[in-house]
Amino acid sequence: MRITLIGSGNVATHLAAAFRNAGHYIVQVYSRSLQNAALLAYHVKAEPIDDLQNITPETDLFIIAVKDDAIGLMAEQLAKYQRLMVHTSGAAGLYTLLAFTDNAGVFYPLQTFRKTKEVDLRNVPVCIEGTNESITKNLEQLAQTVSDKVYPVDSDQRKILHLAAVFANNFPNYLYTLAQQILAKNQLDFELLRPIILETAKKVQEGLPAAMQTGPAIRGDETTLNNHLQLLKDEPALQELYSLLSQGIIKLDNTGQGDK
DSSP: EEEEEEOOHHHHHHHHHHHHHHTTTEEEEEEEHHHHHHHHHHHHOOOEOGGGGGGOOOOSSSOOOOHHHHHHHHHHHGOOOGOEEEEEOSSSSHHHHHHOOOOOOEEEESSBBTTTTTGGGGGGGGGESSSSHHHHHHHHHHHHHTTTTTEEEOHHHHHHHHHHIIIIIIHHHHHHHHHHHHHHHOOOOGGGHHHHHHHHHHHHTTSSSSGEEEEEEHHTTTHHHHHHHHHHHOOOOHHHHHHHHHHHHTSSEEEEEEEO
């Protein structure tokens, strides 16, 4: 397919590379910053632009990979070309595009991306949705050229999936940050935690998370829990967070769990 990327951020960067490697033609890359557009365009042999007035109609698909609150603005300006357009958001519904065109869909890769970190998209779930069966089929075929894990997911389901992904990805990373800060205040190196973080991530590849839960809360170790809260006596916000998370763990249905 001939594809134009609207956006030059993390998602656009990885999609552009994957599509080009799969044999698709990246026509243009748009960004408000011509420098950013040019950087990505150079790697995928595309034309960089920083003005949507310079969009060429010689494309089959517009992929809108921008902030959620900018999707509608982009779609409004692209609708006149009457080409298939999709957005890549997990939180925005298909209706964000339907206000401007019926020739629309969603192409949502469920992964965390950074420009400088290579990701094998073949192992990344890609959630697709189209306004009709024909568009959905086309997007499914397109997704299969870059991923081995393609799923039809409607807008309501995708919002739930995105919420779950925030709990599974963004919140744990924030907790890693808090852990690093606690260590740093006590002259301890975050390097000490990397092995246990990695082991926890490996365990959830083998079974459901509740069955893998360990620690003082799941053991009902009140002495340790109280000691931890005492260590946080000068950090009331962390005390509250620790208590909230511990109570949640205590309430887990841990029937049939292994080592604690």
